[in-house]
Amino acid sequence: MVLNPSIKGGLSEWTAWSESEGSLRASFDPKDSHDSEPGSLKIVNLSSEKWSLTQNELIRVKPKEYFVISAALKSQFYDRKSFAMVSLTPLDLEFREVPISGPPVGDPSEPFKVTVLKSWKAGKLEIAGTWDWREMNGFFSVPHGAYWLQLSLRGQGKGMVWFDALRLKRGVPSGVNLNPDRSPPSKTYPKAVLYKRIVLGDYAGRNLRMGDINGDGNVEFVMAQKMDIGRNEHMITCLTAIDLEGKILWQIGKPDLRNFRTTSDIPIQVYDIDKDGKCEIIFCRDFKIFIADGATGEVRAEERTPKSRTGYGFGSPPSFPETQGDSITICNLSGSRWPQEFTLKDRYNNLWAYDKDLNQLWSYTGRLPHFVVPCDVDGDGKDEVFAGDAVIDQDGKPLWVINLSDHCDSAVIGEIDEEPGPDLVIANQDGGFYFLDALTGRIRKEWHLGHAQGTTLAKFRSDIEGLQIVAQTYWGGAYWFMFNRNGNMVEADFDRVYGWVPVNWTGDGEELMAAPEGLYDGHRRLVVPFPDYLEPDIDVKLWVYNICGDPRDEVIRYGTEHIDIYTQSKPFVGRKIYTPKRKLYNQTFYCSFKSEPAWTEVQK
Ligand SMILES: [Ca+2]
Ligand SMILES: [Ca+2]
Ligand SMILES: [Ca+2]
Ligand SMILES: [Ca+2]
Numbered sequence: 001m002v003l004n005p006s007i008k009g010g011l012s013e014w015t016a017w018s019e020s021e022g023s024l025r026a027s028f029d030p031k032d033s034h035d036s037e038p039g040s041l042k043i044v045n046l047s048s049e050k051w052s053l054t055q056n057e058l059i060r061v062k063p064k065e066y067f068v069i070s071a072a073l074k075s076q077f078y079d080r081k082s083f084a085m086v087s088l089t090p091l092d093l094e095f096r097e098v099p100i101s102g103p104p105v106g107d108p109s110e111p112f113k114v115t116v117l118k119s120w121k122a123g124k125l126e127i128a129g130t131w132d133w134r135e136m137n138g139f140f141s142v143p144h145g146a147y148w149l150q151l152s153l154r155g156q157g158k159g160m161v162w163f164d165a166l167r168l169k170r171g172v173p174s175g176v177n178l179n180p181d182r183s184p185p186s187k188t189y190p191k192a193v194l195y196k197r198i199v200l201g202d203y204a205g206r207n208l209r210m211g212d213i214n215g216d217g218n219v220e221f222v223m224a225q226k227m228d229i230g231r232n233e234h235m236i237t238c239l240t241a242i243d244l245e246g247k248i249l250w251q252i253g254k255p256d257l258r259n260f261r262t263t264s265d266i267p268i269q270v271y272d273i274d275k276d277g278k279c280e281i282i283f284c285r286d287f288k289i290f291i292a293d294g295a296t297g298e299v300r301a302e303e304r305t306p307k308s309r310t311g312y313g314f315g316s317p318p319s320f321p322e323t324q325g326d327s328i329t330i331c332n333l334s335g336s337r338w339p340q341e342f343t344l345k346d347r348y349n350n351l352w353a354y355d356k357d358l359n360q361l362w363s364y365t366g367r368l369p370h371f372v373v374p375c376d377v378d379g380d381g382k383d384e385v386f387a388g389d390a391v392i393d394q395d396g397k398p399l400w401v402i403n404l405s406d407h408c409d410s411a412v413i414g415e416i417d418e419e420p421g422p423d424l425v426i427a428n429q430d431g432g433f434y435f436l437d438a439l440t441g442r443i444r445k446e447w448h449l450g451h452a453q454g455t456t457l458a459k460f461r462s463d464i465e466g467l468q469i470v471a472q473t474y475w476g477g478a479y480w481f482m483f484n485r486n487g488n489m490v491e492a493d494f495d496r497v498y499g500w501v502p503v504n505w506t507g508d509g510e511e512l513m514a515a516p517e518g519l520y521d522g523h524r525r526l527v528v529p530f531p532d533y534l535e536p537d538i539d540v541k542l543w544v545y546n547i548c549g550d551p552r553d554e555v556i557r558y559g560t561e562h563i564d565i566y567t568q569s570k571p572f573v574g575r576k577i578y579t580p581k582r583k584l585y586n587q588t589f590y591c592s593f594k595s596e597p598a599w600t601e602v603q604k
Helices: none
Strands: 014-018 024-029 040-045 050-055 066-077 083-091 124-128 130-141 148-156 159-170 192-199 207-211 220-229 233-242 248-253 268-271 280-285 288-292 299-304 327-331 341-345 350-354 360-365 373-375 384-386 390-392 398-401 410-414 423-427 433-437 443-447 452-458 468-473 480-483 489-493 501-503 512-515 518-520 526-529 541-545 554-558 562-568 576-578 592-594 599-601
Touching: 014 024, 040 050, 040 148, 066 083, 066 124, 083 159, 124 130, 130 159, 130 443, 148 159, 207 268, 207 541, 207 554, 220 268, 233 280, 268 327, 280 327, 327 373, 373 410, 410 452, 410 592, 423 452, 423 468, 433 480, 452 501, 501 541, 512 526, 512 541
Parallel strands: 452 592
Antiparallel strands: 014 050, 024 040, 040 159, 050 148, 066 130, 066 159, 083 124, 083 148, 192 562, 207 220, 220 233, 233 248, 268 280, 280 288, 288 299, 327 341, 341 350, 350 360, 373 384, 384 390, 390 398, 410 423, 423 433, 433 443, 452 468, 468 480, 480 489, 501 512, 512 518, 518 526, 541 554, 554 562, 576 599
16 A cells, blocks of 8 residues: 555645644745645644644554555754654544554663553654755554554744655565564573672662772772652662672762662762772762762762753753753773773763863753763774764764754664764654764665664674664564664564674674563564563663673673672683774763774683
8 A cells, every 4th residue: 555645635634733823824835845746744833832734534553564665855944942753643443543662671771660651652754953855755654553643744843844745555674574583593502500690788879880890800880879868860879899709899978779760870970080990989079070089989089060951942942050060971082091081971961071070161051861872983093972962072072963852872883884984873763863974964765663772783794794773662562673784674673672782792793682571582582581681571781791700791780689690511622702983981871872893812
């Protein structure tokens, strides 16, 4: 079936609605067209309110049917909060909207699991800012319980938007595999063995950081608790450092299990900023930035956090004169031999850069993501910082700014496609997944698949050229996708997600994906189940680190009461072992995970 709604033939088939009476103008624009037929539908909205045009006829569908939706959109909006979209709403047999329920199976890429995932977010093509015609494509599976789809064009804010070449087609994009591989894997995997089980005390927190904080060659854990303050801010209440035996090394603040939960990142990283072999603790608390000695927790340096700024007003307005900080990212702005700077951000408007002595270097105001991504994009040895809507040079000046609908949940920058030069992949919530040239911001490909939440870059499949991108959606449908290096979809799963943390389990160059119950390969097969795991039903989180034995990863699985560390049952055999390049010190809940190929000769 091809549905080609008559958006050129007048408005008799649509019902118009506007929150602000008399502010909506919808008309046929004879002069502007994207496809070979003349004209397009032009909508002018004169108010900052919401509007919609809903197609009178419903589209008959069955649950689990696959559709590709495509359209060309062009926009001219006057502020950064305005947007428009093509939208499909799933309806049940009684014409009520079908809610999407959870919890998602697998690591959902949020720090929490919920049972209701709210309204369906797939089947939407969103645009914001000012753009010439952009072809936009989406792919979806009709949600369980939905028998009708209602098509609408909707938006909010002052400006103009044009729609053309709207198509809805039953089917699957070419080259996409929908089903997990049922055949046995062609290789055998070392089994997972429980290396350590740490029973946590009243200091347990959803936020876990790792690093060698005392220079004894072993990794330690720092757990953070926090409480909500103000409108959308949070404050670290307690930091506790424990060793691999679960012994408390030091504690800052007062532990309280009521402060376990968190729904976002918090401003703390564990990182050796002076390169003396012992990690420092860089964190915010009580409206101050601290650098504390990792071995003792004693404060070495402190500075007041920056003055609050409303910026473009995304999220809630600031509650306090100074920012409390949302996340900290280590970066190399000075081009030194190791990264010695960091950025601090608020939600979701401002970013401040600091050196290791807590001098503020610059600040930026834009549409901030959850967690910025540092990477040397222009090849001068100094990091640029991707700040959600811009790549910012090391001196604070943007190389480019882009205006996409919604905000960035996660992103990765790396050598992804075949053309030399870094590429950027953005998961921009309801706005979609984007593949861009990192140096110019040019969009090479975009996919509209739901609430784009996670992007991971790693080598998951030896049968696919280059690295793969694993992507997840969350709100309104937890779906999982794999893309090849050209941004073409190769795998899709609308029933579950598998996790986003890559695991170098075998050392043979192919990584696995960490899920709460074990490790999946790039064909969605559970190849390494975790033995004896506890807390099966709650939202455990996963991370990787080389904690013991050879350079292969151990998997850290942590919940409310335990940290479990899994290692391999067998030693590595071979002449060279996979040791991918990562920045594990920049830890976030928001799946900006990059694992790039590197190998180490095994010493005889
Ligand atoms: Ca240590
Ligand atoms: Ca140090
Ligand atoms: Ca650079
Ligand atoms: Ca290891």
